[in-house]
Amino acid sequence: xxxxxxxLLAHIRGLGLHAELFMLIGVRxxxxxxxxxxxxxxxxxxxxxxxxxxxxxxxxxxxxxAMNPKGTAVLKPGKYWYKLGTHKGxxxxxxxxxxxxxxxxxxxxxxxxxxxxxxxxxxxxxHRANETAISKLVALWSxxxxxxxxxxxxxxxxxxxxxxxxxxxxxxLINEY
Numbered sequence: 001x002x003x004x005x006x007x008l009l010a011h012i013r014g015l016g017l018h019a020e021l022f023m024l025i026g027v028r029x030x031x032x033x034x035x036x037x038x039x040x041x042x043x044x045x046x047x048x049x050x051x052x053x054x055x056x057x058x059x060x061x062x063x064x065x066a067m068n069p070k071g072t073a074v075l076k077p078g079k080y081w082y083k084l085g086t087h088k089g090x091x092x093x094x095x096x097x098x099x100x101x102x103x104x105x106x107x108x109x110x111x112x113x114x115x116x117x118x119x120x121x122x123x124x125x126x127h128r129a130n131e132t133a134i135s136k137l138v139a140l141w142s143x144x145x146x147x148x149x150x151x152x153x154x155x156x157x158x159x160x161x162x163x164x165x166x167x168x169x170x171x172x173l174i175n176e177y
Contacts, residue, residue, distance in 0.1 A: 071105030073144030
């Protein structure tokens with residue numbers, strides 16, 4: 001599931017979304033393997049394209065132990081806005097606008113991508129897992145956030161965001177196609 005710049009842009013436009021010159025794109029895997037970093041995160045700019053490993057789904061701990069009584073947040077595909085900020089004391093990308101999530105409350109090991117929706121500011125951030133090592137399992141790293149498992153990739157992502165000169169960054173979550 002590695003895509004080209006052209007195929008990603010065409011797919012985003014085909015969804016009726018406006019493509020930007022600098023974009024962050026999460027691609028949710030069809031496999032949806034519980035507790036695995038089986039998704040892809042793309043940074044697409046005029047000059048570069050990078051592909052990182054990530055999860056767009058919560059870890060199994062949070063699927064079985066929701067922090068919110070409505071259920072665990074699973075980000076709905078769409079376009080959202082992020083900015084530089086702080087997540088649990090370190091620099092990350094944080095919501096700069098509302099997001100829409102599905103509320104998964106059946107306590108199984110799969111992220112439900114249908115059902116009750118909830119829109120607002122829930123702290124659905126884009127951040128890293130372990131600070132110094134590549135994480136193999138999602139575990140507690142995501143309760144609904146979009147999480148890169150390689151700290152070096154995450155540093156590159158933040159560096160590129162800063163170098164862009166933008167104050168806000170569009171994030172598109174799409175399903176694998």
